[in-house]
Amino acid sequence: MTGPALVRVRGLTKRYGDRTAVDGVDLDVHAGEIVGLLGANGAGKTTTVECIQGLRRPDSGSLEVLGLDPSLDGDRVRRMVGSQQQDSALPDRMRVGEAIALFRGRRSVPVEGLLEAFGLAAARNTSFAALSGGQRQRLFLVLALLNRPRLVILDELTQGLDPAARRDVWEAISVLRDAGTTVLLVTHYMDEAEALCDRVLVMRSGQVLDSGTPGELVLRHADRSSIRFAALDEELIAGLRLLPGVDSVGALDGTVEVRGDRASVAYVCAELTRGPVPTDLRIDMPDLEAAMVSLLSRPTDIDTVIATDGVVPTLTGGAR
């Protein structure tokens, strides 16, 4: 269930010299949603969010953020949007409490509770340089939320963090989700988008290739699964071939491999319970990462087809 559109971008284009960084992007973010902007480095994600914040002036296209045009009302948009920018730090000697005092606006939320919620209550007098990577990112989250933003933009929030610290930050973002905060999350980590986002847009070379829920993207672009286990009797293998959704059943060196769509896994597993269940059962289900790899590795001429008529072509491996 989503609310009104807080961000509405149509045909956004931004060039740096003769390089087109963003090329006709459409993007909506509705109230209460966590939307992910995915893509490899240099896909145009950061430029897109910088245009949304009015930090860059688009070459063409229309933008409406919280009812305002960020190119005209940039200062005002930025005060209503909480943001974490990529590669943007604080001065080393600035302490947590000082950063909050500096960035706190007139209608900020009670700071104590915010620091408590993000596990920084004990770090008030710690300088930025002395914070761990995870603490720094959590501080950026606190600063982004400080002034009751109507929209939060997080650009590569977990870049360079170790896995534990990333989980930590994800936990913090889940807090936002539960509070109904609207978030536009820029990332190139698929697991992050899968864990946090209601909806994702995949960008390459400045264009949006596809969008939908993580589940929809996986279905569209990484539909195949595979199951492997030690060989059983011939009769069972023949039976597996007939199950719905199964494409192929192969046997090699005593290992059987069943390939099929995602739903076929359920049928195959059910079938396996009819005999002695194999102890080495191994199931590979594609995730968003697989969908992205498949989506992003498609040759560019197919992209043009999608861009013009919206048809998603069947994937043919090794087309490059």
Next chain:
Amino acid sequence: MSTQHTPTTQTTETARATPPPDDTARPLLGSVLMLVRSELRLVLREPLVLAFVFAFPIVTVLVIAGSFDADDEAFGGVDPSQWYVASYLAVVIAAIGLVMVPVHLAAYRERGVLRRFAAAGFPRWSFALAQLVMGVLITLVASAVLLAVAAPVYGLPPVTTPLTVVVAVVAGALAFTAIGLLIGSLVPNARAAQGLGMLAFFPSFLLGGGGPPPAAMSETMRTLSDLMPLTHVTDAIREPWLGTGTGLALLAVVVAVRVVALAVCARSVRL
């Protein structure tokens, strides 16, 4: 949590037509004052600043003001120790404008701190204005410390026209902070700013008031000294202090050039 939104479709259209009242405005003056407060604290924790702006002028003035005989003719009849004490406020100004401000600004640009200020809705110009205010404030504080240390050793020369001296100190501090902002916005990173700053600082220091008196210089060095902006700041402070002239005319030229420089750099770089 307080960031909650109520997704009511009813507000959709109205929200689009009329944006919510702007109760989050950051007025320019308030922003500048907040930045000054925060920046002052940070800068005074910076070892480079403490060394160059506070310690260096004090150590060197204590050495050089005692290095000449009291009747040395190169000082035009003025006691050399008085001559130097009255000159060294300009060294403080040079250290701020050529070392402190460029390194500080370049470090902020390098680390994306300025983008963070912009994204937080700090008005354009607020950072540059805060630096100018800070340049003047630190000049005043460091000058007071310098004079407090020099006083018991050499005594303070009586100030002939105090108002003119204050105007010269403030104008000189503004001019050199502006040049510092220009250097800091052109160099690629903090290290380059430090290198370039030192390269600009030491010749200015030696030829522009902190080194030998112009009368003791060779013809070539005296010509170079006349070309140093710092020389005119030094003269504009020392002459009305010791009652040997006003020196404000050339300072006006220096300030004018710097204001233009600042405007140019503010246009080319997002300050």
